[in-house]
Amino acid sequence: MTPDAVTPEPVTPAPVTTGTVTPEPVTTGTVTPAPVTGTTATGGVAPDAVSCRGLRYSFGRTKAVDGVDLTVVSGEVFGLLGPNGAGKTTAIRCLTTLLPVPAGTVQVFGHDAAKERMAVRRMIGYVPQQLSADASLTGRENVALFARLFDVRRRERAERVALALEAVGLADAADRMAGTYSGGMIRRLELAQALVTAPRLLMLDEPTIGLDPIARTGVWEHITAIRAATGMTVLVTTHYMDEADQYCDRVALMHAGRVQALDTPERLKAALRDRRGDDSAPTLEDVFRDVVGGDLGASEEGGDFRDVRRTRRTASRLG
Amino acid sequence: MSAAPAGRPPVSAEPAAALGLAPLLTTPRARPGWWVLPARVGAMCLVELQKLRHDRTELYTRAVQPALWLLIFGETFTRIRAIPTGGVPYLDYLAPGIIAQSAMFIAIFYGIMIIWERDSGVLTKLLVTPTPRAALVAGKAFASGVKSLMQAAVVLVLATLLGVALTWNPLRLLGVAAAVLLASAFFSCLSMSIAGIVLTRDRLMGVGQAITMPLFFGSNALYPVDVMPDWLRAVSAVNPLSYQVDALRGLLLGTPSHLLLDFLVLLAAAAAGITAASCLLGRLAR
Numbered sequence A: 001m002t003p004d005a006v007t008p009e010p011v012t013p014a015p016v017t018t019g020t021v022t023p024e025p026v027t028t029g030t031v032t033p034a035p036v037t038g039t040t041a042t043g044g045v046a047p048d049a050v051s052c053r054g055l056r057y058s059f060g061r062t063k064a065v066d067g068v069d070l071t072v073v074s075g076e077v078f079g080l081l082g083p084n085g086a087g088k089t090t091a092i093r094c095l096t097t098l099l100p101v102p103a104g105t106v107q108v109f110g111h112d113a114a115k116e117r118m119a120v121r122r123m124i125g126y127v128p129q130q131l132s133a134d135a136s137l138t139g140r141e142n143v144a145l146f147a148r149l150f151d152v153r154r155r156e157r158a159e160r161v162a163l164a165l166e167a168v169g170l171a172d173a174a175d176r177m178a179g180t181y182s183g184g185m186i187r188r189l190e191l192a193q194a195l196v197t198a199p200r201l202l203m204l205d206e207p208t209i210g211l212d213p214i215a216r217t218g219v220w221e222h223i224t225a226i227r228a229a230t231g232m233t234v235l236v237t238t239h240y241m242d243e244a245d246q247y248c249d250r251v252a253l254m255h256a257g258r259v260q261a262l263d264t265p266e267r268l269k270a271a272l273r274d275r276r277g278d279d280s281a282p283t284l285e286d287v288f289r290d291v292v293g294g295d296l297g298a299s300e301e302g303g304d305f306r307d308v309r310r311t312r313r314t315a316s317r318l319g
Numbered sequence B: 001m002s003a004a005p006a007g008r009p010p011v012s013a014e015p016a017a018a019l020g021l022a023p024l025l026t027t028p029r030a031r032p033g034w035w036v037l038p039a040r041v042g043a044m045c046l047v048e049l050q051k052l053r054h055d056r057t058e059l060y061t062r063a064v065q066p067a068l069w070l071l072i073f074g075e076t077f078t079r080i081r082a083i084p085t086g087g088v089p090y091l092d093y094l095a096p097g098i099i100a101q102s103a104m105f106i107a108i109f110y111g112i113m114i115i116w117e118r119d120s121g122v123l124t125k126l127l128v129t130p131t132p133r134a135a136l137v138a139g140k141a142f143a144s145g146v147k148s149l150m151q152a153a154v155v156l157v158l159a160t161l162l163g164v165a166l167t168w169n170p171l172r173l174l175g176v177a178a179a180v181l182l183a184s185a186f187f188s189c190l191s192m193s194i195a196g197i198v199l200t201r202d203r204l205m206g207v208g209q210a211i212t213m214p215l216f217f218g219s220n221a222l223y224p225v226d227v228m229p230d231w232l233r234a235v236s237a238v239n240p241l242s243y244q245v246d247a248l249r250g251l252l253l254g255t256p257s258h259l260l261l262d263f264l265v266l267l268a269a270a271a272a273g274i275t276a277a278s279c280l281l282g283r284l285a286r
C-alpha cells in the first residue's frame, strides 16, 4: 500500500440512519428495511457482520486483493463495486473461507474466517458468480440438499424447502429439473438454496451478471424482499453501478484490489457534486470515474482522466 | 470499528410473517461432531440416487460393456480352458472380476464430475457448507459407490442369466456390497486426487484412460496370480482391485480367499484415498 492510498481508518462507515438515506425496498413499498438489532441478548453491542482489515490475496504475482479494509454493518445491504478484475470475487472468496486469509484479518459476526471456518460457514449463504444450481436435479432437490448440508432437522425440512422456494417465486417450477430453468430462475433458485439455511449474512457475487433487464429487476426485488422479511445482512458485488445506486445502503468502490471510497451512494454523489461545484446530478459511475481517475478500463476515453495521485488523495478524503 | 452504528431498530417479526418466512428465521443448530460424516455421506448418496432416478440411460449403456466381456470373452475362454481356475468354469471365475472391473471404470472417471462441478460453481458452494473437506470427499466417494453398486447388481443378474452359479446368501451379498463400496471409494478418490493435480477435464480423461487398463490387466480379474510373470505379480500385490476381486470370488463362488486381508486392504485404501483427495481438493477450490 502506498502512503497516499486509502488508510485503514477513512473507510469507517458513516453511521447510516435507516429510513433517511436507505432506498426503499422495491416490492414491499411501505416496509423500511429492518436491520437486525444492534444489541445482543447479553446487552453488548453486536459485532459487525463483516470486519475486514488489511486483507491481501495474490495469485502468483497478481495482487488480486491488495489491502482491503471494510466493515459491513449488521442489517445493511452493502455493495462491493468495481470493474472486472477489481478483485471483488477474490475478496468475497476470502470472506467465505473458500480461500485462506494469508494477510490481514477477516471476521464474520466476530468469528475469525481463518480460524473458525465452520462457525463462519454456518452463518453465511453464498451465491457464487457462476449459475451454480445442479442441472440434473429438480429445484426442490437442489434446495433440500442444502437444507441437509446445514443440518436442518428432518421434521422441518420439507416445510422450510417449500417456503424458501415460494419466497423466490419458484413454487410452481419446484419439481422441474433445474436444467430447464432460465438464468433468472436459477439465480432465484440459488437464493432459495441460501435462504433455506437461514443465514445471517447473504453473500452474492454478481447476482445479476448475464441476465436480461427484467430478470435483473426480478432478482433484486427478491433480494430486497427477503432482506426486509428476514433482516439478514446482504453483501453483494456488482459492476452495474446503477443497480448498486438503487439497491445498496452503502457501497465500497473497489479498483485494482483496493477500496478507493466507501459511503452511501447519496453521500458519494453529493461529495462529487460539491467538488465539482456545479448543479449537475452525478451518477455513481461518475463518482467511480472521478475516484479512480477515469481509469476504468482500456476502452475508456481519457477525457475524465485525472492525476492518479490527486485522485487517491480525494479517495482518502472521501472515504 | 469505532463509529459502527449501534442501536438499530430491532427486527420486527411482521415482515417475515407477511412473506410467510417465519420458519426460515431460525438458523439450524449444529449436530454433534460424530454426526457430520454419516449425515454428509447420506446426503451425497441421496443426490446420486435422485440423479439416477431422473436419468437411467447411464445405467443401461453401462451394462453393455460387462455384458460383452461375459458373453464373448467369458464364453470363449470357458471353451478353450486355457486359464487354470482351480476347477471352476471360467465364466464363473470371470464374473466377480467383471463386477470389480465395471465398478472401477465408473469410479475412475468420477473426478470428471468434480471438475465439472468446480467449473459450474457447484463445488464452490459445497465447500462453503459446514462440511469438513474429508467429509465432503467421503460423501462424494460413497456417492460414486452408489453407482458402482447398481452396476454390480446389473452384472450379477447378467451372470446369473448366463448360468453362473452365484450365491444368494444375503450375508455374503452384503459383504459383496461392502467390497464394491470400499473399492469404489478408493478408485473415485484416486480420480479426485488426479483431478486435483491435473485440474482439467481433458487431462483427467487422458490419465484415467492411461491407468484403467494397467489396473485391470495388472489384477487377478481375468486370470489367477499364479500364471503372472513376477513383475506383474508385484503390480497385482499393490493393486486394490486384486483384493476386491479376491473378496468377491470368495463371497460369490465360495472359492478359497483371504477375506480378512482383502477387507483390511480395501479399508486402508479407501481411508488413504479419502485423505489424499481431501488434501488435493483445495487446489480445485482456488
Ligand SMILES: Nc1ncnc2c1ncn2[C@@H]1O[C@H](COP(=O)(O)OP(=O)(O)O)[C@@H](O)[C@H]1O
Binding pocket: A059, A062, A063, A064, A082, A083, A084, A085, A086, A087, A088, A089, A090, A091, B286
Ligand atoms: N484463480 C485465479 N488464478 C489466477 N489469477 C486469478 C484467479 N482468480 C482471479 N485472478 C486474478 O485476480 C484479479 C482479480 O480477479 P477477481 O477477484 O475475479 O475480480 P472481479 O471479481 O472483481 O472481476 C484479476 O486480475 C484476475 O485475473
Ligand SMILES: [Mg+2]
Binding pocket: A088, A089, A090, A129, A205, A206
Ligand atoms: Mg468476479
